[in-house]
Amino acid sequence: MVFGIGKKKRFAFSCGSVGMDCGFEVKGASSEEEILEILKIHAKNVHHMKEISDDMKNKIKQSIKKV
Numbered sequence: 001m002v003f004g005i006g007k008k009k010r011f012a013f014s015c016g017s018v019g020m021d022c023g024f025e026v027k028g029a030s031s032e033e034e035i036l037e038i039l040k041i042h043a044k045n046v047h048h049m050k051e052i053s054d055d056m057k058n059k060i061k062q063s064i065k066k067v
Helices: 032-045 054-063
Strands: 011-014 025-029
Touching (some): 011 032, 011 054, 025 032
Antiparallel strands (some): 011 025
16 A cells, blocks of 8 residues: 555655744645745844854754654
8 A cells, every 4th residue: 555645745854853943833834945935034034144044054954844
């Protein structure tokens, strides 16, 4: 029996997974790129970051989970 046919992968991320003291989570995103776009806005508005560094992007990508 094959499971998951026709079921799209979803992705999740939490700021705490990269060491931020923040409870923000993204759940059910359709792609890693969608998570990064959401995090650009969150980082700017909440963490006052003008941009996400390449080092932080790598940490984020490693912490994104498939759900």
